Amino acid sequence: MPLRQLPPFRRQRFAVELGGSLQVCGTMLKYLSVAALFPLAIALGYGEPVWPWLAAGAISAGVGLGLERVPGSQERVGTREGFLIVSLTWLLAAAFGALPYLFVGEAPLDNPIDAYFESMSGFTTTGASVLTDIEGLSHAVAMWRQFTQWIGGMGIIVLALAVLPRLRVGGRQLLENEMPGPDHEPLTSSIRSTAQRLWLLYVGLTALQALILSMLGWTGIDDRMSPYEAIAHAFTTMPTGGFSTKAASLGAFGASSQWVVTVFMLLAGVNFALLYRAFVRRQPRAAARDQEFRAYLLLLGVASAIILVDLLGEGVLGGEAAVRHAIFQTVSMMTTTGFASIDFALWPALAAMALVALMFVGGSAGSTAGSIKVVRHLIVGRIIRRELDETVHPEIVSPVRANGRLVDEPVLRAVLTFVLLYVGIFAIGAIGLVIDATRTDTSVTPFEALAAAATTLGNVGPGFGFAGPFGSFAEFSGLSKVIMIVLMWLGRLEILPIVILFTPRYWRR
Numbered sequence: 001m002p003l004r005q006l007p008p009f010r011r012q013r014f015a016v017e018l019g020g021s022l023q024v025c026g027t028m029l030k031y032l033s034v035a036a037l038f039p040l041a042i043a044l045g046y047g048e049p050v051w052p053w054l055a056a057g058a059i060s061a062g063v064g065l066g067l068e069r070v071p072g073s074q075e076r077v078g079t080r081e082g083f084l085i086v087s088l089t090w091l092l093a094a095a096f097g098a099l100p101y102l103f104v105g106e107a108p109l110d111n112p113i114d115a116y117f118e119s120m121s122g123f124t125t126t127g128a129s130v131l132t133d134i135e136g137l138s139h140a141v142a143m144w145r146q147f148t149q150w151i152g153g154m155g156i157i158v159l160a161l162a163v164l165p166r167l168r169v170g171g172r173q174l175l176e177n178e179m180p181g182p183d184h185e186p187l188t189s190s191i192r193s194t195a196q197r198l199w200l201l202y203v204g205l206t207a208l209q210a211l212i213l214s215m216l217g218w219t220g221i222d223d224r225m226s227p228y229e230a231i232a233h234a235f236t237t238m239p240t241g242g243f244s245t246k247a248a249s250l251g252a253f254g255a256s257s258q259w260v261v262t263v264f265m266l267l268a269g270v271n272f273a274l275l276y277r278a279f280v281r282r283q284p285r286a287a288a289r290d291q292e293f294r295a296y297l298l299l300l301g302v303a304s305a306i307i308l309v310d311l312l313g314e315g316v317l318g319g320e321a322a323v324r325h326a327i328f329q330t331v332s333m334m335t336t337t338g339f340a341s342i343d344f345a346l347w348p349a350l351a352a353m354a355l356v357a358l359m360f361v362g363g364s365a366g367s368t369a370g371s372i373k374v375v376r377h378l379i380v381g382r383i384i385r386r387e388l389d390e391t392v393h394p395e396i397v398s399p400v401r402a403n404g405r406l407v408d409e410p411v412l413r414a415v416l417t418f419v420l421l422y423v424g425i426f427a428i429g430a431i432g433l434v435i436d437a438t439r440t441d442t443s444v445t446p447f448e449a450l451a452a453a454a455t456t457l458g459n460v461g462p463g464f465g466f467a468g469p470f471g472s473f474a475e476f477s478g479l480s481k482v483i484m485i486v487l488m489w490l491g492r493l494e495i496l497p498i499v500i501l502f503t504p505r506y507w508r509r
Helices: 008-045 051-068 079-104 112-123 139-154 156-163 171-178 191-218 227-237 255-268 272-280 284-289 291-313 319-334 349-358 374-392 409-440 446-457 478-492 496-502
Strands: none
Touching: 008 051, 008 079, 008 139, 051 079, 079 112, 079 139, 079 478, 079 496, 112 139, 112 478, 139 191, 139 227, 156 191, 191 227, 191 255, 191 272, 227 255, 255 319, 272 284, 284 291, 291 319, 291 349, 291 374, 319 349, 349 446, 374 409, 409 446, 409 478, 409 496, 446 478, 478 496
């Protein structure tokens, strides 16, 4: 039934629920505006203008306060409202992140679409960039790009649940809609306590990586790794983001730094609840027993070996360099981090195709990685096996299990629905990019369009062609960038919370 045909009391109830959702979005935007203080401090330290950060923070805080005053009730925030809150919050966060780019006015980020693309890529931890001169950015802007990925990595909603007591209303629904993956096992009975522990682990691992990288610079092992660079790259490793302050990404640093980043990318692709149990609660056997974790390591090992053999066989690289770059790029692409240690767009066809395939794998559920996730591939494989067994032997009952536990039919349906939607949206996005490239006479091959759609929907980052690891998405038209912005948004929120908003039933009671 259309909204205008609803009885007056139901329209009033709808308005109250919608107002409550906007109030929660306003609260989160208001507190998110405080993040502008960090680049402001960087700007002060380097003698750069501070007014863009003051203006961006003030505008975002003002919009947040305005939304908080929308008539409504937060007491009605539930599962249904959680979809709207999470979806709108990411759109608002990207708008807030784009403001400093526009105010600073450094080309091409002085264009609204480019600024919003860069900001959405940051908060969704995608890592795709429209910049052609990254090293020409001011220190504050460069660090802001890194910081947006760090905030978006564990999730704005999870951060809000950890620090804002007011958001305990509907907290479970918000956490389930925000955290990536089909299964979430809270560490505690309190959603706020779970969010706090995940964020403490996230902060701790980020600080540890920054310290190790800084020590490489201090000791002269990699004198190109200054404390500024160490912090900047730690900010984009743990969220599996991939932004770098260098045009050559991690290729601008030494082998020791690349190995350290590889280890932390691998950790970032693991379920954070599993990491918490293994490292904080000292239960390492929990990781050894986890089927998804074992499959995650197996896939990384097999993919690394395939790429290494191809590189050695084609004579592209040899020795330690071949091993390092093969493992680094495999971990980077599968965890959807998107760092580059070398221009892999120039690699042989088999290695390039393997890297594109890894864009569809992703890390573990409950990690900061994007894409489909390993556990969904496991479940789909077991569904296929069950159907084959029951086709041959109709009388048998073959339940699907994960880690020894029975997977309910609603979860199986949800996994299949997600995978089908993911593939369908990827195809639509790729076709849209090809059509727009033809319309605008942009030099994009079908393979490059497929890679661009895969890398933005999977929140991976680099593509191929001019959008390769050392390239830029600047050559895409404005419409193509809008398509990729939508793909990044859909991919970060795992499609369903957004798609549901476009169904008529969502707006009915």
